[in-house]
Amino acid sequence: xxxxxxxxxxxVLKTGQSMTLQCAxxxxxxxxxxxxxxxxxGLRLIHYSVGAGITDQGEVPNGYNVSRSTxxxxxxxxxxxxxxxxxxxxxxxxxxxxxxPTRNEQFFGPGTRLTVL
Amino acid sequence: DQQVKQNSPSLSVQEGRISxxxxxxxxxxxxxxxxYKKYPAEGPxxxxxxxxxxxxxEDGRFTVFLNKSAKHLSLHIVPSQPxxxxxxxxxxxxxxxxxYIFGTGTRLKVLA
Numbered sequence: 001x002x003x004x005x006x007x008x009x010x011x012v013l014k015t016g017q018s019m020t021l022q023c024a025x026x027x028x029x030x031x032x033x034x035x036x037x038x039x040x041x042g043l044r045l046i047h048y049s050v051g052a053g054i055t056d057q058g059e060v061p062n063g064y065n066v067s068r069s070t071x072x073x074x075x076x077x078x079x080x081x082x083x084x085x086x087x088x089x090x091x092x093x094x095x096x097x098x099x100x101p102t103r104n105e106q107f108f109g110p111g112t113r114l115t116v117l
Numbered sequence: 118d119q120q121v122k123q124n125s126p127s128l129s130v131q132e133g134r135i136s137x138x139x140x141x142x143x144x145x146x147x148x149x150x151x152x153y154k155k156y157p158a159e160g161p162x163x164x165x166x167x168x169x170x171x172x173x174x175e176d177g178r179f180t181v182f183l184n185k186s187a188k189h190l191s192l193h194i195v196p197s198q199p200x201x202x203x204x205x206x207x208x209x210x211x212x213x214x215x216x217y218i219f220g221t222g223t224r225l226k227v228l229a
Contacts (some may be wrong), residue, residue: 005158031215033217035219040126040221041221042123042206042219042220042221042222043206043208043219044219045163045217045218045219048216050215056129056215058216059216059218078178090147090160090161091141092160092223096215104215105151105163105166106153108153108160108161108162110158110159110160111158111159113194115224
């Protein structure tokens with residue numbers, strides 16, 4: 001199993017550009033999520049999904065869009081990049097049920113380091 | 118409002134000694150607590166978890182203690198090894214939601 005994969009590893013954008021960060025998992029996990037990690041801020045939840053066709057906002061969703069058309073893929077779209085979106089982005093996945101996680105462990109991808117100039 | 122707090126940004130410990138990492142929370146509706154370890158340029162990896170109905174969970178050298186009355190959990194690593202040097206995040210899962218909340222992390226350095 002490849003686990004959770006993210007592409008690209010690094011990206012530099014200019015202010016106003018758009019792009020999509022890719023995330024895929026091969027563990028048949030229902031739950032997928034996106035986080036950003038900033039110095040002194042820990043990991044903050046951007047968006048999450050509990051299954052294909054179901055997405056919801058996390059703590060810091062502004063400026064980001066997501067969709068979940070398949071169980072495997074959960075892309076994160078930056079609509080109009082801003083310097084405040086310079087960060088390291090992590091995608092994660094885990095099992096989930098409507099009653100909450102049956103297994104709480106999230107598997108994280110290696111991250112995408114994004115710089116917005 | 119930071120619901121999960123790790124007040125020590127860094128900690129240094131001698132190899133072989135005990136490392137204690139602390140985490141405080143404000144929301145009594147958290148169902149599960151988890152610890153993740155993160156090496157530079159890698160994603161976090163799961164370490165150990167505890168349900169809110171327990172007060173201790175042990176896995177090898179790692180033990181997590183939960184004090185619900187104090188809204189405090191701690192991770193004990195005994196004995197500490199140089200390979201344990203990493204950033205440790207505590208995380209909480211609120212009841213009825215799918216929104217993990219992470220702390221800001223503590224950088225542990227184990228000195229050989």
